[in-house]
Amino acid sequence: MGEEKDLLAGLVLELRRGTLILSVLSQMGEAKYGYALVQSLEEKGVEIDPNTLYPLLRRLEKQGLLESRWETGGSKPRKYYRRTGYGDEIYRELKNQWRQMASGIEALLEEEER
Amino acid sequence: MTDRDRELMERYLYQVVRRLPKDQREETALELQELIGDMLEEDGSTMEDVLTKLGDPAKFAERYQDISHCLIGPEYYDTYLWFVKVVLLCSMLPVFAVGFLDAVRKAGPGAGYTGAYATNSVISEAVFVLGSLLGAVVDALSAGIAAFGAVTLIFVILEWQKVKLDRKRERQWKVDDLGTASGKSFSGWTPGVLSPVPHPKARISRGDCIVEIIFTVVLGVLLIFAPHFFAVIFPEGEGGFVIPLLNLEQWDMILPVFILSLAIGLMDNVVRLAVGVYGKIVVISSVLCNAVSLVLAVVLLKMMPFWNPDFALELQLYLGGDGEIADWLTHWNGDTASSLLLAVIVFAVILDSGTVIYKTLRYGRLR
Numbered sequence: 001m002g003e004e005k006d007l008l009a010g011l012v013l014e015l016r017r018g019t020l021i022l023s024v025l026s027q028m029g030e031a032k033y034g035y036a037l038v039q040s041l042e043e044k045g046v047e048i049d050p051n052t053l054y055p056l057l058r059r060l061e062k063q064g065l066l067e068s069r070w071e072t073g074g075s076k077p078r079k080y081y082r083r084t085g086y087g088d089e090i091y092r093e094l095k096n097q098w099r100q101m102a103s104g105i106e107a108l109l110e111e112e113e114r
Numbered sequence: 115m116t117d118r119d120r121e122l123m124e125r126y127l128y129q130v131v132r133r134l135p136k137d138q139r140e141e142t143a144l145e146l147q148e149l150i151g152d153m154l155e156e157d158g159s160t161m162e163d164v165l166t167k168l169g170d171p172a173k174f175a176e177r178y179q180d181i182s183h184c185l186i187g188p189e190y191y192d193t194y195l196w197f198v199k200v201v202l203l204c205s206m207l208p209v210f211a212v213g214f215l216d217a218v219r220k221a222g223p224g225a226g227y228t229g230a231y232a233t234n235s236v237i238s239e240a241v242f243v244l245g246s247l248l249g250a251v252v253d254a255l256s257a258g259i260a261a262f263g264a265v266t267l268i269f270v271i272l273e274w275q276k277v278k279l280d281r282k283r284e285r286q287w288k289v290d291d292l293g294t295a296s297g298k299s300f301s302g303w304t305p306g307v308l309s310p311v312p313h314p315k316a317r318i319s320r321g322d323c324i325v326e327i328i329f330t331v332v333l334g335v336l337l338i339f340a341p342h343f344f345a346v347i348f349p350e351g352e353g354g355f356v357i358p359l360l361n362l363e364q365w366d367m368i369l370p371v372f373i374l375s376l377a378i379g380l381m382d383n384v385v386r387l388a389v390g391v392y393g394k395i396v397v398i399s400s401v402l403c404n405a406v407s408l409v410l411a412v413v414l415l416k417m418m419p420f421w422n423p424d425f426a427l428e429l430q431l432y433l434g435g436d437g438e439i440a441d442w443l444t445h446w447n448g449d450t451a452s453s454l455l456l457a458v459i460v461f462a463v464i465l466d467s468g469t470v471i472y473k474t475l476r477y478g479r480l481r
Binding site: 033034035036049050051052054055056058070076077078079 | 138142144145146148149151152153167168169173174177178
């Protein structure tokens with residue numbers, strides 16, 4: 001039984017992993033700092049661990065999809081991330097791909113349930 | 115934040131950051147400090163709660179690493195496993211067998227225990243046999259570990275080379291792509307990077323390479339662990355009578371050169387196995403390795419005291435100086451043997467390099 005649970009958890013994790021980048025990119029139209037992003041995603045029902053999110057932000061920045069800058073005005077220095085122009089382009093394309101994929105999969109599942 | 119909390123946080127940050135590349139450490143530490151501060155501000159969270167939620171710092175740091183941090187990637191993994199099994203088998207089994215035979219030979223009837231042990235000879239013999247067996251097992255284990263290390267090292271190099279090759283391809287593609295109208299660069303795989311299928315006769319037989327690699331490994335193992343088995347052995351008498359063919363007294367000096375020469379041969383075969391097609395790399399590797407091997411062979415056979423200098427004498431004494439063999443033995447001398455062996459090696463080296471060059475010119479690509 002425990003094994004089955006592990007397997008299921010692993011599969012869910014894998015399913016979610018593929019959608020994380022799209023989720024994150026969707027929130028980055030305006031500048032946000034890391035923990036605010038965790039909270040805004042959580043509010044919308046998308047859970048992400050900070051120890052997954054922070055490395056991911058760093059990677060997306062390296063790939064040129066996000067840019068960051070440090071704000072030192074507040075009570076403590078914060079690093080804000082936002083989408084770049086290139087990031088906008090990629091995000092648009094990813095969104096299209098996602099919609100296609102989702103409707104395709106939806107059709108598959110419906111057909112099977114009928 | 116109390117001093118204790120700060121101390122805990124510093125420790126956590128250090129544990130994450132020390133695992134990252136130097137140039138990322140400072141910024142990552144700042145960023146995580148910000149994160150931990152934010153998480154602390156949530157109602158009722160203590161530093162312990164926050165750090166527990168962030169989890170094992172080692173795993174956290176791992177997620178910052180590139181995926182390419184892989185000692186042996188999926189592409190080579192299956193081959194690697196197979197190889198490890200084969201090499202472990204052909205290093206550990208012979209070593210164990212040699213140790214075992216040694217134990218049996220020495221513990222043969224009347225193996226020469228006298229004095230204080232004579233009354234307890236059965237027990238002491240049993241102890242001796244057990245000890246020898248244990249020695250054989252230990253030798254086999256150390257041979258196995260050495261073989262495992264060598265194979266792993268070879269595959270790590272292969273993996274590393276492949277990564278390098280892939281990057282080169284990527285760069286080449288981008289350069290070619292600059293001329294296209296879209297202006298976008300694709301960094302992925304395209305049919306353009308496919309190399310043409312080689313002529314069937316330009317392909318290097320994997321089987322041949324593997325057989326040669328296995329042979330080299332077994333020979334190396336025997337030379338390291340059982341040089342005295344290269345000998346004429348008469349099974350009768352007390353524990354048998356052994357006349358070594360090689361100069362075991364100078365073996366410490368000879369063995370490293372011998373092993374180096376085997377290692378060079380091994381390297382050449384691994385290159386062939388990895389490249390798989392006759393071409394420039396294989397030609398260079400083959401000519402270079404063969405040349406070095408030849409030099410080492412000359413050093414070994416002509417400049418070092420390679421053979422047991424008393425071989426013929428000991429054998430004659432044992433045989434009693436009559437018969438055909440004894441007659442033939444009077445002609446034995448190390449120098450002639452060296453010259454003969456060297457002639458065979460020169461022939462083999464020329465044949466090997468010649469074949470490689472011929473096949474490359476005829477069927478392969480010399481780009």
